[in-house]
Amino acid sequence: xxxxxxxxxxxxxxxxxxxxxxxxxxxxxxxxxxxxxxxxxxxxxxxxxxxxxxxxxxxxxxxxxxxxxxxxxxxxxxxxxxxxxxxxxxxxxxxxxxxxxxxxxxxxxxxxxxxxxxxxxxxxxxxxxxxxxxxxxxxxxxxxxxxxxxxxxxxxxxxxxx
Ligand code: FES
Numbered sequence: 001x002x003x004x005x006x007x008x009x010x011x012x013x014x015x016x017x018x019x020x021x022x023x024x025x026x027x028x029x030x031x032x033x034x035x036x037x038x039x040x041x042x043x044x045x046x047x048x049x050x051x052x053x054x055x056x057x058x059x060x061x062x063x064x065x066x067x068x069x070x071x072x073x074x075x076x077x078x079x080x081x082x083x084x085x086x087x088x089x090x091x092x093x094x095x096x097x098x099x100x101x102x103x104x105x106x107x108x109x110x111x112x113x114x115x116x117x118x119x120x121x122x123x124x125x126x127x128x129x130x131x132x133x134x135x136x137x138x139x140x141x142x143x144x145x146x147x148x149x150x151x152x153x154x155x156x157x158x159x160x161x162x
Pocket of ligand 1: 081082083084085086087121122123124125126127129130131
């Protein structure tokens with residue numbers, strides 16, 4: 001999500017909902033991340049204040065759990081598997097191909113916030129190796145041609161067309 005397009009009213013509503021709950025930091029952060037795609041740094045202080053915590057404590061939790069991201073991610077988050085089963089089936093060349101097509105390195109997000117590229121240890125679909133995920137969708141038995149066609153489905157121009 002492009003940080004410039006943030007609707008802060010949603011943050012206020014999420015905070016209000018969790019304010020009275022005990023042990024509510026994690027579910028609150030989860031909801032913020034679901035709505036915004038990440039935890040905006042500007043959200044840390046109001047969250048801390050509402051839960052009577054220090055901003056550093058909230059920041060610490062958000063940083064500790066790998067499921068939380070403090071950086072904005074693209075609309076399409078690509079997770080390319082680099083696990084053993086996928087490695088044996090050529091995941092390195094798949095990753096290389098994805099990087100070339102998107103002009104991104106691991107952990108990077110495109111300037112238009114369309115794509116974020118990540119790698120993971122195993123997607124739990126080894127029988128489909130080599131695999132990758134785009135958001136919640138699995139793509140398996142990949143080869144460079146298939147990767148190009150998958151990326152085409154998620155490219156911005158394609159979405160604008162249809
Ligand atoms: S190693 Fe790639 S899905 Fe398991």
